Amino acid sequence: MSLHRKDTDSAFEGAGSKAGLEIWCIENLRLVPVPKSSHGKFYTGNAYIVLKTVLPKTGPAQHEIHYWLGNDTNKVDSAFASDKALELDAALGSCTVQYRELQGLETGKFLSYFKPCIIPVEGLYSSHQGHLNGETYKFSLLTCKGDHVVHIKEVPFSRSSLNHNDVFILDTASKIFLFSGCNSSIQERAKALEVVQYIKENNHGGKCEVATIEDGKFVGDSDVGEFWSLFGGFAPIPRDSPSSVQKQSDAPSVKLFWITTQGKLCQTGTDSLNKKILETDKCYMLDCGAEIFVWMGRQTLISERKTSISATEDFLRTQGRSTGTHLTFLTEGLESNIFRSYFDNWPQKVEPKLYEEGREKVAAIFKQQGYEVKELPEEDCEPFINCRGTLKVWRVNGDELSLLPVPEQTKFYSGDCYVVQFTYPGNERDENLFYAWIGRRSVMEDRRDAISHMNAIVDSTKGDPVLAQAVEDKEPVQFFLIFQTLIIFKGGMSKRYKKFIAEKGITDETYDGIKTALFRVQGTSPQNMQAIEVDLVSSSLNSSYCYILQTETFIFTWIGSLSSTRDHDLLDRMLELINPTLQPISVREGSEPDIFWNALGGKAEYPKAKEMKQCVEDPHLFTLNTTEGDFKVHSTFYIITSFFFVDYKKIY
Template structure:
């Protein structure tokens, strides 16, 4: 590979040294860095390079480079941006993932850097653009699309652009209106609401009225009237006409091409990672997206050529403009790319990548949660995660055939590897009502019938509690901190007590190793704090000992404690607790490493050498949030980048992967049948991530329902409890928050339902009166409380467009105020909505 110095551009000096966003605009075919104050402003006539630096594993940085083309940019500028992107990647060591972004077709990842949206501006550097803040205010109409990241496009201010399928925002000098097409998506309506505060700050200094206008539902009468008057009066709007820019490319079966000297050649055979050679470049065509894979042992010139080849391929195939091109070097492949292969073998991670503590520690610190060892380089196990509140009610059952057997209090904390258990912990969290933590603990030697029965009975219990419990599936050896902390101590013993396990052992003619009060048993005691202290029975031989731990050795009626030279005082305290749980009142015989008695070694079958290897720590990675879909029966996920609490939409099921745990979050508005499939969704995700991301197949899996999120889930978000309390669909929730928490969806519905009344009648008549008293020769913009729209034409001639049943019109024209003034009444032949006039006018 060529040295970075040979392709170094002065504009890229000292880049990627801090987390955040850096942007360059192409000016005279050179990248020019933009100040922070200009970030988020993109001009249609220009091309830009955007570098996003994020904290990677073990303190290393991860880079994403996006080159953005405005719709009016020249091909020469666009080509310069693409070439300079490769040079920037070389400066960063060739580790960046590169994304081509076209105006109006930006990726959700790109848009996530500029929340809530970007609104491309007219002009460009070559045309001497004006600062929009300095221009005279102009009424603007925008169309908003997108459920996760909103795409905002300014369109001409004309009624002909409105339709029933999209969400529009009309920004006027005194008020911002959101028009929701009758067929628009609820989540798109909710996402569009995030744009309104942005417009208020950008053009109105944060002070501007807001109105919602529903297509076909004239609930807020004065706002609706004002909105339609601005368009010259109400008239039926047409159907949406799809433009070329809105053509959605089809996803096709992936086809691999090799790139050789600027040409592409199809690679035959099954998709396998072994095909990819590190001294070549490849292109994977998936129809809607093109991936360019660059071998690690390739030159900068070869990498530049690979990007140009992909551009030419898209153009030659007449692909839609929204076709994405993503390029990366070997070892930095995206999950979307790896998912196209049947599997992605281990050992293919980027060289030099270190495992780190990820995002969790920073979030814990930000939220004021007590954390030990926050200094750089502190051990992972000193970070204390959020734990469930103490003092709750604990109930345990062992699965026994088709029933569950409650455990007596003295056995709480004892788990057998051949059994399955149901754990229900009832507690109070702050001022909330009772919360529930409901888990199945699955022993590694348990039988399949007991596992299925545990899941079935736990689900029945969850339903009886109206689905409120956090429901988990925990496999032996992967117990999470909040589970371990409930038991002081927690002990995992060999064997099993259930009828199913006993029957299985007998049928297979296996030796029953079930722990008893008289057997010889060696128990390893590990952990330094309440959330990681656990005791596990191991083979009763000397080679099982470890200098870093404490052990209990039971030999008949005698119990020895063995303290390794590297063990801590906390280990020794825990060993005493475990002994008291297993044999209450027993007199312990203490043995420090190197001072063991012959009776101690005799019980272990003789003295042998042993190691002092510490247990390796769990890998910690940044948490990731996903949505999922089933495409022709194939389970697929899409990542939500730079996620926040606002991305948890009540109509969805979301997947949060922290690498240590997997959560399936279920919104309140999800279909009841889908709610029941949460664990199936989680397991499908785990199966996929095991292959592609090397996730442990035994990772704890939780089902979390909206409104019942526990602290160990909310810690991954900047959680606002007030937001979680708002009721309604995703649009109603966002609207309530926009208008004020007290303005709930229920209150809004009630206020909208009180049609008519003296106040509305007086306002409506006043609006009509002002229309009739307008001076001749002047046009008058009328604001009205009527559910029809009024337009004054040539002084006193009144045109009234009505969208109501004819008998209601008769009630209106009988009013004395209207006699002698009504020149034209036109009723549309077809009605696009079901409206009715106020009965109060009769």
């Protein structure tokens, strides 16, 4: 059932017609639109409605609704927010997924809308003044958790709040301190740096000092001394005791409840759930322990859906469930993969490949010839190892290796070679994976030394590390997954590369952050995305990708006509890493201004057909034998169990 427009709050008029975010704050039991300049600023005393709209090139609009509840929100506003979320869903044709978001416990999906983070503000929102009355600047200590989306939480301004596992930001009136626990991950530290920059620009007008504090390093550094003086002087942070580690509880049993029209919960189903249990004129609650789903049939009334939401929230309160329990509302036909996974043999729905306009005709021709035609689903590559490890990267620099600082570890140059060590937790001990990365424009001496240096580091490493070689443009997916974000620039920084181009009279193309450059954005997710600097000519474009064109005075984002919404999300993320200062000019393929083509040396032809994935050859296992001075290689049949095979290639 969907509401008529006359039954919908006037604040929702036109909602969902444009791509992007729309936010409403509940003020005195009415909906107040939040201007874009205040998106991401949430007051702890308010409740908010957030609508995310995606407009695909073909097909209907896609919507997701979140209602956010601050820690100080009263019960009346909370109930009003859930009712208005349902009302908005009905106005949009009952085709949305709805999420309840609690301050400090937001879902990753919600946080991904706001870059780099949200930092809740104490007090109440005022639509008339746009800020909190009497709001004054004060010291605050924040924790930053998360590798890709950042959970920000204010903690008491005390030494006891610090630990070795997390990253902290101390925001003072004149300086921002970034404290990195020795056990925090590289990704968390990088994300925290983005948050520091965000606070600097928004809270200090870009005018304040920033100091980084390494856990355990405090001798002879004035910033470190100043940091600890704010806590009354330096004192060691205690290690976590074994008793403080929470033991993983057994997976809770999944229970399905039918919610009556009076709001009563009646357990239904058995240990084995089947989709046939769900009736289209009823609402159900699926209790999965840390997450609860409310499933609403297509033929249920709005009043019944409101009752099911209040009944579920009452259930959470009476059962004393954790405030971190996530609550998701699903309409029949819009079930998520996680929800469907709790049911046996849920029917699979096939999504059409929209860019293949004539696939039905081709399929019909093959069927006439007696062939059965089926479309293979597109699969994302799963990592073979735990990607939440620690990373070290060295650049080959003459006869030496230069260890790169953490912020520079995800920035490679095509004229250089690198040694990568990735340490991750194994079954009983830490495991090590080594790569020698060979840039396409690197010199032969650096290539040889990369292998030699990698072997030397391996010899000093305990255990049985795995070694591999990655050549630029031929990297395995696993290589990108351990970096998660990687930018490859043209040019090089090594002494030998600089000497080589000087002797040959070649112009140094090394990227310096200012000169004009063109980047191709690629990848499959925020855990696997890259920006590759390509030749500064129009022929480098491809309709299947998105690009970033930067000059000294402006920056363009170019969206290929065959690119997907996933590509557009990666484009936004990469733009913030390459140049977060300039306001981008977004252009779609076919609507480029002259200044865009002029920066590329003029308009020219480029590939406009859908780029297909390259065929990945099956792996091969070879047997090596040395007999009477002869070296023989034989291909061998094998069965993979738990081994990791490495195909070494000679590069000399």
